[in-house]
Amino acid sequence: MSAKSERIEKTRKYLREYLSKSPYFSKNPGQFSYRYQHSLRVAAVGAQIARADGLDEEALVLGCLLHDISYGREFLTQEDWLNHGRESVRIARPWLLGLGLSPEKTEEICYGIAIHVDDEADFPGEKTVLASLIGDCDDIDRFDIYRVYELLEVNGFSRKAIGDQIAWLDIILPAVREYREATLSSPAATALWRERLDFQIAVYENLYRQLTLPGTEWPDERPESDENEEI
Ligand SMILES: [Fe+2]
Ligand SMILES: [Fe+2]
Incomplete structure (x- = not known):
């Protein structure tokens, strides 16, 4: 396995473990599955786009995997939810630096994660194509x-x-x-x-x-559902 694939695989496992340890997700297993699978799908979209447009596939995939990692805690207010990109960076940045990625690449990924919800980061950075694509891949899955x-x-x-x-x-x-x-x-x-x-x-x-098929008549009141009804 190449170093790049290894870093992606390690990050996927880290994400799964991090989310599965969340007390909020332990109480809401359906939410855990949705968030984890959504993150994997966003990463797959990122890989497809990076390959087609000749971008750094590893960086985009890592950013996509980690973009919602802060979902492990419950959002009590709309503001909590709005901050979830910036909160995800607080978890993702040390992990990315620990993978041995360069500080520049780490910052580009983190900037994209930070802005993916409301286009705002709480640290300076550049809105590069790759950084903007993290939010785009998220939207494509959503x-x-x-x-x-x-x-x-x-x-x-x-x-x-x-x-x-x-x-x-x-x-x-x-x-x-x-x-x-x-x-x-x-x-x-x-x-x-x-x-x-x-x-x-x-x-x-x-x-x-x-x-709206012409000639079709639909009763406004639907009958009570019948178990033997054919669908
Ligand atoms: Fe998000
Ligand atoms: Fe998302």
């Missing part, structure tokens, strides 16, 4: 298919009457189409972002089409 499911569930979509479902789609579709137009920090990041958003748009458009 806007994948799970987001569609989550949004439908949080908004009680399945419990809405048909007219309200259509009205909800009328609001969500233009918003998602607008998000799609965002330009991220590198060509591959923008391409991946648009691919994910195009998929979301297709899901919502197809849902809309299904709900």
